[in-house]
Amino acid sequence: MKKPIVILSGSPRKDGNTDQLVGALAAGAKAAGKAASIFRVADLKIGGCLGCQHCLANAGVCRQNDAMPAILDAIRQAQALVFASPVYFFSVSAQLKLAIDRMFALLGEGMPGKRAALLLTCGNPNPQVTSPSIDMFRQIFAYLKWPEAGIVIASGLHKPGEIAGRPELEQARRLGENLCS
Numbered sequence: 001m002k003k004p005i006v007i008l009s010g011s012p013r014k015d016g017n018t019d020q021l022v023g024a025l026a027a028g029a030k031a032a033g034k035a036a037s038i039f040r041v042a043d044l045k046i047g048g049c050l051g052c053q054h055c056l057a058n059a060g061v062c063r064q065n066d067a068m069p070a071i072l073d074a075i076r077q078a079q080a081l082v083f084a085s086p087v088y089f090f091s092v093s094a095q096l097k098l099a100i101d102r103m104f105a106l107l108g109e110g111m112p113g114k115r116a117a118l119l120l121t122c123g124n125p126n127p128q129v130t131s132p133s134i135d136m137f138r139q140i141f142a143y144l145k146w147p148e149a150g151i152v153i154a155s156g157l158h159k160p161g162e163i164a165g166r167p168e169l170e171q172a173r174r175l176g177e178n179l180c181s
Helices: 017-031 068-077 094-109 127-144 167-178
Strands: 005-009 036-040 080-088 115-121 148-154
Touching (some): 005 017, 017 036, 017 080, 017 148, 017 167, 036 068, 068 094, 080 127, 115 127, 148 167
Parallel strands (some): 005 036, 080 115
16 A cells, blocks of 8 residues: 555634645545545644754654654655645745744655645635745755645635635645545
């Protein structure tokens, strides 16, 4: 069996539009016989990186006692990693950024072989407002030598559920099906 897909969802709005995209991707992965683990980082206790580099000197173990060890272990085992977030003021949610910063603990391990994908939602009807987030992720993907597997952007969404019936759900489902092919 192939290694699982790990999805880090940074939306603080449970069952909102970002979660709907995540669900579609996970459903596509499941339909293709792949396992997908979803971490709603907004629901978890995750402290900000302290910049102390304790993790680099201690095999990726952070001095903070929070939810990150389980997330890091799942990432270590994954074949693909998906980041999902609403865009707030031209960037990803603070909750997702905390988890991303804490992935620093994995740098000493090299993190080879991951495919990476991105799901973004935003209220602005112009998808260009996601460009700073996309640029950040592309820099991360390039630095870690992860191939980019796909990006789905759903713009013009304000209220939970507005994504229903939109083509981005099908795009996310197909991305989930093909993510580790």
